[in-house]
Amino acid sequence: MTTANTGLGTESMEAFSILEHLNELRIRLTWAAGGIVVATILALAFTVDLLQFILQPYENSELVVLGPTEGIETFFRVAITAGLIISMPWLLFQVWKFVEPALTKEEKKYIYLFLPTTVILFSIGILFAWFVLVPTAINFLSTFLTQSPQELTLDAEIQSNQELIDFMGSEGLTSGLILAAELDQYLQSKDLGLAKTFATALEDVLSAAEYVEQAAVAQSIVLSIEQKAGQATTDDANIFRTEWTSDAYISFVLKMVFWLGVSFEMPVIFYFIGRFGFMEHRTLAQQWRFAIVGVSVLAAIITPSIDPITMLITMLPLLVLYFMSIGTTFIGYRQHQRKLGLESES
Numbered sequence: 001m002t003t004a005n006t007g008l009g010t011e012s013m014e015a016f017s018i019l020e021h022l023n024e025l026r027i028r029l030t031w032a033a034g035g036i037v038v039a040t041i042l043a044l045a046f047t048v049d050l051l052q053f054i055l056q057p058y059e060n061s062e063l064v065v066l067g068p069t070e071g072i073e074t075f076f077r078v079a080i081t082a083g084l085i086i087s088m089p090w091l092l093f094q095v096w097k098f099v100e101p102a103l104t105k106e107e108k109k110y111i112y113l114f115l116p117t118t119v120i121l122f123s124i125g126i127l128f129a130w131f132v133l134v135p136t137a138i139n140f141l142s143t144f145l146t147q148s149p150q151e152l153t154l155d156a157e158i159q160s161n162q163e164l165i166d167f168m169g170s171e172g173l174t175s176g177l178i179l180a181a182e183l184d185q186y187l188q189s190k191d192l193g194l195a196k197t198f199a200t201a202l203e204d205v206l207s208a209a210e211y212v213e214q215a216a217v218a219q220s221i222v223l224s225i226e227q228k229a230g231q232a233t234t235d236d237a238n239i240f241r242t243e244w245t246s247d248a249y250i251s252f253v254l255k256m257v258f259w260l261g262v263s264f265e266m267p268v269i270f271y272f273i274g275r276f277g278f279m280e281h282r283t284l285a286q287q288w289r290f291a292i293v294g295v296s297v298l299a300a301i302i303t304p305s306i307d308p309i310t311m312l313i314t315m316l317p318l319l320v321l322y323f324m325s326i327g328t329t330f331i332g333y334r335q336h337q338r339k340l341g342l343e344s345e346s
Helices: 010-014 018-044 047-054 070-086 088-102 107-143 155-171 174-188 192-208 212-234 246-263 266-275 281-286 288-302 308-345
Strands: none
Touching (some): 018 047, 018 070, 047 070, 070 088, 070 246, 107 266, 155 192, 174 192, 192 212, 246 308, 266 308, 281 288, 281 308, 288 308
Protein backbone atom coordinates (compact mmCIF):
# COMPACT_ATOMS: atom_id res chain seq x y z
CA MET A 1 0.00 0.00 0.00
CA THR A 2 1.46 3.32 -1.00
CA THR A 3 1.53 6.44 1.11
CA ALA A 4 -1.50 8.66 0.61
CA ASN A 5 -0.86 11.76 -1.43
CA THR A 6 -2.24 14.99 0.00
CA GLY A 7 -3.55 15.95 -3.40
CA LEU A 8 -1.54 19.18 -3.47
CA GLY A 9 0.69 18.24 -6.37
CA THR A 10 3.81 17.64 -4.27
CA GLU A 11 5.87 16.67 -7.28
CA SER A 12 5.10 20.03 -8.87
CA MET A 13 5.81 21.92 -5.68
CA GLU A 14 9.18 20.27 -5.24
CA ALA A 15 10.12 21.34 -8.76
CA PHE A 16 9.66 24.97 -7.76
CA SER A 17 12.19 26.67 -5.48
CA ILE A 18 11.31 29.66 -3.33
CA LEU A 19 12.89 32.03 -5.84
CA GLU A 20 10.92 30.43 -8.63
CA HIS A 21 7.71 30.87 -6.63
CA LEU A 22 8.54 34.53 -6.08
CA ASN A 23 9.33 34.95 -9.76
CA GLU A 24 6.02 33.32 -10.67
CA LEU A 25 4.24 35.67 -8.27
CA ARG A 26 5.97 38.63 -9.90
CA ILE A 27 4.89 37.46 -13.34
CA ARG A 28 1.28 36.99 -12.28
CA LEU A 29 1.15 40.38 -10.55
CA THR A 30 2.59 42.00 -13.66
CA TRP A 31 0.01 40.38 -15.90
CA ALA A 32 -2.75 41.29 -13.44
CA ALA A 33 -1.63 44.93 -13.28
CA GLY A 34 -1.44 45.06 -17.06
CA GLY A 35 -4.99 43.77 -17.32
CA ILE A 36 -6.22 46.42 -14.88
CA VAL A 37 -4.46 49.18 -16.83
CA VAL A 38 -5.93 48.05 -20.16
CA ALA A 39 -9.43 47.69 -18.67
CA THR A 40 -9.16 51.12 -17.01
CA ILE A 41 -8.16 52.75 -20.29
CA LEU A 42 -11.19 51.15 -21.94
CA ALA A 43 -13.39 52.33 -19.06
CA LEU A 44 -12.26 55.94 -19.56
CA ALA A 45 -14.28 56.02 -22.78
CA PHE A 46 -17.59 55.68 -20.91
CA THR A 47 -16.73 57.01 -17.44
CA VAL A 48 -18.95 60.08 -17.90
CA ASP A 49 -21.89 57.79 -18.67
CA LEU A 50 -21.00 55.72 -15.61
CA LEU A 51 -21.01 58.83 -13.42
CA GLN A 52 -24.47 59.76 -14.68
CA PHE A 53 -25.62 56.18 -14.11
CA ILE A 54 -24.25 56.14 -10.54
CA LEU A 55 -26.09 59.40 -9.82
CA GLN A 56 -29.50 57.87 -10.58
CA PRO A 57 -30.33 56.78 -6.99
CA TYR A 58 -29.44 60.31 -5.80
CA GLU A 59 -32.40 62.65 -6.30
CA ASN A 60 -30.27 65.78 -6.66
CA SER A 61 -28.85 66.10 -10.15
CA GLU A 62 -25.41 67.35 -9.10
CA LEU A 63 -22.79 66.63 -6.45
CA VAL A 64 -20.85 69.25 -4.53
CA VAL A 65 -17.11 69.56 -5.25
CA LEU A 66 -15.14 71.06 -2.35
CA GLY A 67 -11.61 71.01 -3.74
CA PRO A 68 -10.00 71.92 -7.09
CA THR A 69 -8.97 68.32 -7.77
CA GLU A 70 -11.97 66.51 -6.27
CA GLY A 71 -13.84 66.29 -9.57
CA ILE A 72 -11.00 64.72 -11.55
CA GLU A 73 -10.10 62.43 -8.64
CA THR A 74 -13.67 61.16 -8.56
CA PHE A 75 -13.63 60.70 -12.33
CA PHE A 76 -10.52 58.50 -12.23
CA ARG A 77 -11.78 56.63 -9.14
CA VAL A 78 -14.83 55.54 -11.13
CA ALA A 79 -12.65 54.61 -14.12
CA ILE A 80 -10.28 52.51 -12.01
CA THR A 81 -13.12 50.72 -10.22
CA ALA A 82 -14.77 50.00 -13.55
CA GLY A 83 -11.41 48.70 -14.77
CA LEU A 84 -11.19 46.36 -11.76
CA ILE A 85 -14.68 45.02 -12.42
CA ILE A 86 -14.07 44.53 -16.14
CA SER A 87 -10.73 42.82 -15.55
CA MET A 88 -12.00 40.56 -12.75
CA PRO A 89 -12.10 37.38 -14.94
CA TRP A 90 -8.49 38.08 -15.98
CA LEU A 91 -7.43 38.66 -12.35
CA LEU A 92 -9.05 35.41 -11.22
CA PHE A 93 -7.33 33.59 -14.07
CA GLN A 94 -3.97 34.94 -12.87
CA VAL A 95 -4.72 33.70 -9.35
CA TRP A 96 -5.43 30.28 -10.79
CA LYS A 97 -2.23 30.28 -12.85
CA PHE A 98 -0.23 31.07 -9.71
CA VAL A 99 -1.60 28.11 -7.74
CA GLU A 100 -1.72 25.77 -10.73
CA PRO A 101 1.84 24.38 -10.24
CA ALA A 102 0.74 23.08 -6.82
CA LEU A 103 -2.12 21.07 -8.33
CA THR A 104 -2.24 17.59 -9.79
CA LYS A 105 -3.16 17.03 -13.41
CA GLU A 106 -6.74 16.16 -12.49
CA GLU A 107 -7.10 19.12 -10.14
CA LYS A 108 -6.04 21.49 -12.89
CA LYS A 109 -9.32 20.73 -14.63
CA TYR A 110 -11.09 22.67 -11.89
CA ILE A 111 -10.32 25.84 -13.83
CA TYR A 112 -13.53 25.09 -15.76
CA LEU A 113 -15.43 25.25 -12.46
CA PHE A 114 -13.46 27.95 -10.68
CA LEU A 115 -13.42 30.71 -13.29
CA PRO A 116 -17.07 30.71 -14.51
CA THR A 117 -18.51 30.26 -11.02
CA THR A 118 -16.49 33.05 -9.43
CA VAL A 119 -17.30 35.45 -12.28
CA ILE A 120 -21.02 34.63 -12.06
CA LEU A 121 -21.11 35.07 -8.27
CA PHE A 122 -19.14 38.32 -8.54
CA SER A 123 -21.68 39.62 -11.07
CA ILE A 124 -24.62 38.56 -8.89
CA GLY A 125 -23.07 40.41 -5.94
CA ILE A 126 -22.68 43.58 -8.00
CA LEU A 127 -26.27 43.37 -9.26
CA PHE A 128 -27.60 42.77 -5.74
CA ALA A 129 -25.64 45.73 -4.41
CA TRP A 130 -26.81 48.07 -7.17
CA PHE A 131 -30.48 47.10 -7.40
CA VAL A 132 -31.17 46.32 -3.72
CA LEU A 133 -28.54 47.68 -1.37
CA VAL A 134 -27.62 51.02 -2.96
CA PRO A 135 -31.20 52.33 -3.55
CA THR A 136 -32.26 51.35 -0.04
CA ALA A 137 -29.21 52.93 1.58
CA ILE A 138 -29.38 56.14 -0.48
CA ASN A 139 -33.12 56.55 0.10
CA PHE A 140 -32.77 56.06 3.86
CA LEU A 141 -29.69 58.25 4.30
CA SER A 142 -30.88 61.07 2.04
CA THR A 143 -34.23 61.38 3.87
CA PHE A 144 -33.02 60.86 7.44
CA LEU A 145 -33.99 64.04 9.34
CA THR A 146 -33.76 65.99 6.12
CA GLN A 147 -35.92 68.10 3.89
CA SER A 148 -34.93 68.08 0.27
CA PRO A 149 -34.55 71.58 -1.22
CA GLN A 150 -36.90 70.55 -4.03
CA GLU A 151 -39.78 70.25 -1.55
CA LEU A 152 -39.99 74.05 -1.14
CA THR A 153 -41.15 75.55 -4.44
CA LEU A 154 -42.09 79.20 -4.89
CA ASP A 155 -42.66 79.18 -8.65
CA ALA A 156 -46.29 80.32 -8.36
CA GLU A 157 -45.36 83.21 -6.07
CA ILE A 158 -42.51 84.28 -8.37
CA GLN A 159 -44.87 84.24 -11.36
CA SER A 160 -47.50 86.30 -9.52
CA ASN A 161 -44.89 88.83 -8.43
CA GLN A 162 -43.62 89.12 -12.01
CA GLU A 163 -47.14 89.97 -13.16
CA LEU A 164 -47.26 92.71 -10.52
CA ILE A 165 -43.88 94.03 -11.72
CA ASP A 166 -45.18 94.24 -15.29
CA PHE A 167 -48.33 96.02 -14.13
CA MET A 168 -46.52 98.56 -11.93
CA GLY A 169 -44.03 99.21 -14.71
CA SER A 170 -46.85 100.15 -17.04
CA GLU A 171 -48.44 102.33 -14.34
CA GLY A 172 -45.18 103.96 -13.32
CA LEU A 173 -45.50 102.96 -9.66
CA THR A 174 -41.82 103.33 -8.73
CA SER A 175 -42.11 102.55 -5.01
CA GLY A 176 -43.98 99.34 -5.76
CA LEU A 177 -41.42 98.33 -8.40
CA ILE A 178 -38.58 98.65 -5.88
CA LEU A 179 -40.43 96.50 -3.35
CA ALA A 180 -41.38 93.91 -5.99
CA ALA A 181 -37.78 93.69 -7.20
CA GLU A 182 -36.60 93.01 -3.64
CA LEU A 183 -39.44 90.52 -3.17
CA ASP A 184 -38.39 88.66 -6.32
CA GLN A 185 -34.82 88.39 -5.03
CA TYR A 186 -35.91 86.80 -1.73
CA LEU A 187 -38.40 84.51 -3.43
CA GLN A 188 -35.62 83.26 -5.70
CA SER A 189 -33.34 82.62 -2.69
CA LYS A 190 -36.27 81.08 -0.74
CA ASP A 191 -35.78 83.45 2.18
CA LEU A 192 -39.36 83.24 3.48
CA GLY A 193 -38.93 85.75 6.31
CA LEU A 194 -37.76 88.68 4.18
CA ALA A 195 -40.05 87.65 1.32
CA LYS A 196 -43.06 87.96 3.61
CA THR A 197 -41.90 91.38 4.82
CA PHE A 198 -41.57 92.81 1.31
CA ALA A 199 -44.77 91.14 0.09
CA THR A 200 -46.69 92.77 2.97
CA ALA A 201 -45.13 96.16 2.19
CA LEU A 202 -46.03 95.73 -1.48
CA GLU A 203 -49.61 94.95 -0.54
CA ASP A 204 -49.81 98.17 1.50
CA VAL A 205 -48.43 100.26 -1.38
CA LEU A 206 -50.91 98.78 -3.87
CA SER A 207 -53.80 99.25 -1.44
CA ALA A 208 -52.81 102.89 -0.86
CA ALA A 209 -52.72 103.42 -4.64
CA GLU A 210 -56.20 101.86 -4.82
CA TYR A 211 -55.11 98.99 -7.04
CA VAL A 212 -57.51 96.58 -5.36
CA GLU A 213 -57.06 93.64 -7.71
CA GLN A 214 -53.26 93.84 -7.60
CA ALA A 215 -53.30 94.30 -3.80
CA ALA A 216 -55.29 91.06 -3.58
CA VAL A 217 -52.57 89.31 -5.62
CA ALA A 218 -49.91 90.64 -3.23
CA GLN A 219 -52.02 89.47 -0.28
CA SER A 220 -52.27 85.98 -1.79
CA ILE A 221 -48.46 85.93 -2.04
CA VAL A 222 -48.23 86.84 1.66
CA LEU A 223 -50.68 84.11 2.66
CA SER A 224 -48.88 81.51 0.54
CA ILE A 225 -45.51 82.42 2.08
CA GLU A 226 -46.99 82.20 5.58
CA GLN A 227 -48.42 78.77 4.83
CA LYS A 228 -45.15 77.38 3.49
CA ALA A 229 -43.15 78.96 6.29
CA GLY A 230 -45.50 77.33 8.79
CA GLN A 231 -45.03 73.93 7.20
CA ALA A 232 -41.25 74.31 7.37
CA THR A 233 -41.19 75.39 11.02
CA THR A 234 -43.67 72.79 12.30
CA ASP A 235 -41.70 69.90 10.79
CA ASP A 236 -39.25 69.24 13.63
CA ALA A 237 -37.63 66.33 11.77
CA ASN A 238 -36.00 68.62 9.21
CA ILE A 239 -32.55 69.03 10.71
CA PHE A 240 -30.17 68.25 7.85
CA ARG A 241 -30.01 69.29 4.22
CA THR A 242 -28.90 66.75 1.64
CA GLU A 243 -25.98 68.15 -0.34
CA TRP A 244 -23.44 65.35 -0.70
CA THR A 245 -19.94 65.79 -2.07
CA SER A 246 -18.76 63.84 -5.10
CA ASP A 247 -15.97 62.18 -3.11
CA ALA A 248 -18.27 60.97 -0.32
CA TYR A 249 -21.14 59.78 -2.52
CA ILE A 250 -19.12 58.08 -5.27
CA SER A 251 -16.81 56.36 -2.75
CA PHE A 252 -19.84 55.17 -0.78
CA VAL A 253 -21.48 53.58 -3.83
CA LEU A 254 -18.31 52.09 -5.33
CA LYS A 255 -17.25 50.44 -2.07
CA MET A 256 -20.63 48.78 -1.62
CA VAL A 257 -20.87 47.55 -5.20
CA PHE A 258 -17.30 46.27 -5.61
CA TRP A 259 -16.72 44.65 -2.22
CA LEU A 260 -20.13 43.01 -2.06
CA GLY A 261 -19.34 41.50 -5.45
CA VAL A 262 -16.07 40.14 -4.04
CA SER A 263 -17.86 38.80 -0.95
CA PHE A 264 -20.26 36.79 -3.10
CA GLU A 265 -17.35 34.56 -4.14
CA MET A 266 -17.19 33.12 -0.61
CA PRO A 267 -18.82 29.72 -1.41
CA VAL A 268 -16.34 28.98 -4.21
CA ILE A 269 -13.36 29.93 -2.07
CA PHE A 270 -14.48 27.65 0.76
CA TYR A 271 -15.18 24.85 -1.70
CA PHE A 272 -11.55 24.80 -2.75
CA ILE A 273 -10.41 25.17 0.86
CA GLY A 274 -12.33 21.97 1.62
CA ARG A 275 -11.32 20.33 -1.65
CA PHE A 276 -7.63 20.67 -0.81
CA GLY A 277 -8.19 19.51 2.77
CA PHE A 278 -7.36 22.78 4.51
CA MET A 279 -10.63 22.93 6.48
CA GLU A 280 -13.55 20.65 7.28
CA HIS A 281 -17.15 21.79 7.03
CA ARG A 282 -17.74 20.98 10.71
CA THR A 283 -15.30 23.73 11.65
CA LEU A 284 -17.39 26.35 9.86
CA ALA A 285 -20.62 24.99 11.32
CA GLN A 286 -19.28 25.01 14.90
CA GLN A 287 -17.95 28.56 14.62
CA TRP A 288 -21.23 30.13 13.50
CA ARG A 289 -21.27 32.57 16.42
CA PHE A 290 -17.89 33.94 15.45
CA ALA A 291 -19.09 33.98 11.85
CA ILE A 292 -21.95 36.33 12.74
CA VAL A 293 -19.48 38.72 14.36
CA GLY A 294 -17.19 38.41 11.34
CA VAL A 295 -20.06 39.06 8.94
CA SER A 296 -21.04 42.12 10.97
CA VAL A 297 -17.50 43.47 10.70
CA LEU A 298 -17.42 42.70 6.96
CA ALA A 299 -20.79 44.42 6.47
CA ALA A 300 -19.48 47.48 8.31
CA ILE A 301 -16.44 47.55 6.01
CA ILE A 302 -18.49 47.11 2.84
CA THR A 303 -21.03 49.77 3.83
CA PRO A 304 -19.22 52.87 5.09
CA SER A 305 -22.28 53.77 7.14
CA ILE A 306 -23.36 53.03 10.69
CA ASP A 307 -27.11 52.99 10.05
CA PRO A 308 -28.65 49.65 11.05
CA ILE A 309 -30.88 49.26 8.00
CA THR A 310 -28.04 49.29 5.48
CA MET A 311 -25.93 46.96 7.61
CA LEU A 312 -28.77 44.47 8.08
CA ILE A 313 -29.49 44.40 4.35
CA THR A 314 -25.79 43.75 3.75
CA MET A 315 -25.49 41.13 6.48
CA LEU A 316 -28.44 39.04 5.28
CA PRO A 317 -26.91 37.85 1.97
CA LEU A 318 -23.49 37.47 3.62
CA LEU A 319 -24.96 35.14 6.25
CA VAL A 320 -26.72 33.16 3.50
CA LEU A 321 -23.40 32.92 1.67
CA TYR A 322 -21.70 31.72 4.85
CA PHE A 323 -24.15 28.87 5.32
CA MET A 324 -23.85 28.06 1.62
CA SER A 325 -20.09 27.94 2.19
CA ILE A 326 -20.62 25.25 4.83
CA GLY A 327 -22.32 23.15 2.17
CA THR A 328 -19.66 23.78 -0.49
CA THR A 329 -16.92 23.02 2.05
CA PHE A 330 -18.67 19.74 2.87
CA ILE A 331 -18.74 18.80 -0.82
CA GLY A 332 -15.13 19.80 -1.34
CA TYR A 333 -13.84 18.03 1.79
CA ARG A 334 -15.79 14.87 0.95
CA GLN A 335 -14.17 14.81 -2.48
CA HIS A 336 -10.79 15.32 -0.80
CA GLN A 337 -11.36 12.33 1.52
CA ARG A 338 -12.57 10.20 -1.37
CA LYS A 339 -9.43 11.03 -3.32
CA LEU A 340 -7.22 10.12 -0.37
CA GLY A 341 -9.03 6.81 -0.04
CA LEU A 342 -8.56 6.01 -3.69
CA GLU A 343 -4.89 6.91 -3.60
CA SER A 344 -4.22 4.91 -0.43
CA GLU A 345 -5.63 1.82 -2.09
CA SER A 346 -3.51 2.24 -5.23
